[in-house]
Amino acid sequence: MSPNTREKSALMIERIKSALDKIVPILIVVSIIDFSLSTLPDLNEDIRNSINLIEQFIVIVFSIEYIFNLMYRGRIKYAFSFYGVIDLLAILPYYLALGLDLRSIRLLRFFRVFRLLKLTKYTKALKRLAMAFDSSKEELIIFSISTLVLLYLAGVGIYYFENPVQPEIFSSVFDGLWWAVATLTTVGYGDAYPVTAGGKFFTFIILMLGLGIVAVPTGIVSSSLSSIKKKD
Known part of the structure; x- marks a missing residue:
């Protein structure tokens, strides 16, 4: 040619x-x-x-x-x-x-x-966002695994606190996991909630951790975005 x-x-x-x-x-x-x-x-x-x-x-x-x-x-x-x-x-x-x-x-x-x-x-801004997720994927994977472990522990914990007094609502660990997802994400549907003193205190701890779960990945991605923007 x-x-x-x-x-x-x-x-x-x-x-x-x-x-x-x-x-x-x-x-x-x-x-x-x-x-x-x-x-x-x-x-x-x-x-x-x-x-x-x-x-x-x-x-x-x-x-x-x-x-x-x-x-x-x-x-x-x-x-x-x-x-x-x-x-x-x-x-x-x-x-x-x-x-x-x-x-x-x-x-x-x-x-x-x-x-x-x-x-x-x-779109340049969306490209940066994709690059930010890519550059922080290891941290996000570790955080996701930690979140899953925390979800399971929260589900098991609330099951043992609430099952004796609310067996129809917290009949198994899986019901506890549903409550854990709604609580850790701070959604709180209200279909399952603790009535015992121990369960309420446990819920308070999980709610505080839930706020961190929302904030941590946002901070990780924001930091990556700032770094990529400086390089550009």
């Missing part, structure tokens, strides 16, 4: 990439609106057919983008990268739904929401 031909090829690739970078973010938003409209119960057949045509067009463009990236960004490296997986999830449900029953299609359509994650490629 001559230098002139390579230059023309590179220029064409750059133009295709530039066009996709402009079109795809718009189609992501259109796709989400299209999906939301498709859930309306009283749509007539013409509107539903139009929604399906829009979806088909969007999938075609997303498929072209995915194949283009596979060809020019390194097949294996791109296919298993974060954005490669997201791009695949954006189109795979449509192809898998072909020939399946209605219940399976409804489940697969839910995965269209992953298309929103594609926006992280086209």
Whole structure:
């Protein structure tokens, strides 16, 4: 291939990439609106057919983008990268739904929401957020494991405090785990709550820890975001 031909090829690739970078973010938003409209119960057949045509067009463009990236960004490296997986999830449900029953299609359509994650490629602020999660993933994994351990201990603890007096509400550790999730996240649905003095004191401790659970990951990600912004 001559230098002139390579230059023309590179220029064409750059133009295709530039066009996709402009079109795809718009189609992501259109796709989400299209999906939301498709859930309306009283749509007539013409509107539903139009929604399906829009979806088909969007999938075609997303498929072209995915194949283009596979060809020019390194097949294996791109296919298993974060954005490669997201791009695949954006189109795979449509192809898998072909020939399946209605219940399976409804489940697969839910995965269209992953298309929103594609926006992280086209928005600088969202790119920073993705980089912040990536750079602090080890800390977040350790924190998540610690949270799961704390949830289990909280579920077991409240079970032993409350089961003797509320056997119908805290009938097992699993009921205690549901209470622990609602309490540690500070949601407090009110469907299960302690009535014993020991259970109330235990709940106070869990609530204090719950405030920390909300704050710690926020601090970790915020610190990573600040670091990335300084580097930029």
